[in-house]
Amino acid sequence: MKKLVIFAGTTEGRRLSEILADAGIAHTVCVATEYGEIVMREQTESTKAMQTAGQPIVNLHCGRMDREQMQKFLHDEGYEIVVDATHPYARVVTENLRGAVDTLKSLEKDAHFPIYLRLERKIDGITEADGIVTNVQYFENNADCAKALENTEGNILLTTGSKELAVYCASGRLKDRLHVRILPGRESLELCMEQGIKGRQILALQGPFSTEMNAAILRQYDIRHMVTKNSGRAGGCQEKLEAAKMLGIPVYVIEPAQKTSDAAGNIPGTDSYSFAGICGKLGQLCDCKISQQGSLEICLAGIGMGSRDCMTKEVQQTIETADILLGAERMIADYSARIEKKPYYMAAQILPYLEKLQESEELAQQETLRVAVLFSGDTGFYSGCRKLYVELQEAIAAGQLRGSVRILPGISSVVSLAARVGESYED
Incomplete structure (x- = not known):
């Protein structure tokens, strides 16, 4: 079995580690921060009993590394496959890791050692046609975004993380207006403190965040402008946009450089792969079958008389957490789903759709997809x-x-009718 390491820090990286562990493939997961280690350790608790040749199937390595440190780490540990599953905006990390692998290739006699694979997150473009966006501005970098915000008034919700915080804090017109949503890790909190962000401005929370949760934050802190990266569905971008639309708040989006991918999500002529693509590639390299098969958690939900007030809390919760929302168009019109919604309510429509869905990239990236049919x-x-x-x-x-x-x-309509006319209906 080839020696494999994943540079993680994303949901996709954690999911890939889980799939490899299920396939019995021993590997190491590298995370940059103490918080990342905590999240990964929680996931790997269930794999402690799983061992390969007496060793844990998943090992963790915590700590930031520059290019030289990455090169030494990969060389000393003898890794043959390097998977880059870092965040799409962590460009410096990706450049350093690619550089470290290229240097090792030039030094090693075997040109095939080590192999570098990039797990490329699928990031959809944000368009008016999606029915979500009404007031969005796009920026190539945080500096341009901060400059545009200087000409505005009101509170700002910054959801771009703590690393870019200094760009926004450099302006006296922005710093006191910021409310910063960050991961609840020591490093993120320390960066906020270094920039003079007060405790009342810090929202240290771990996602994922529903549309309703985002909207509640926007209301609670009287937010007038929201800043986000276009980090795709996996990064919760859609839920932010929907919450902003609900409240009529303008959104400032930092867009990554677009890459052209094929139908499978792979980028031709590069070492970049979609989630499904990288699982297939690792299966070839490790000479074993890697199953990405997740499952569908399907809920057929009665919405009562049609208004939110007439729904049970259980049904409301099901709708709010749905990845996929199906039903007659009038029933799903007022609700959103994490991935998509379709006006399907008959078995002839729904069964073929679900069969295709279970082979999709979305299901490959998570253990279950929640489907609600109204x-x-x-x-x-x-x-x-x-x-x-x-x-x-x-x-x-x-x-x-x-x-x-x-x-x-x-x-039931019968129950509702009986209540409105003041009659019992046992007869």
């Missing part, structure tokens, strides 16, 4: 829910779909 009224009273439930169960039993299905009932 139905009006009570799911057990003349509802299309029953037929769909039976067909989904049959598809799961036949192996066409991987996952589970359950029903959450809404308030």
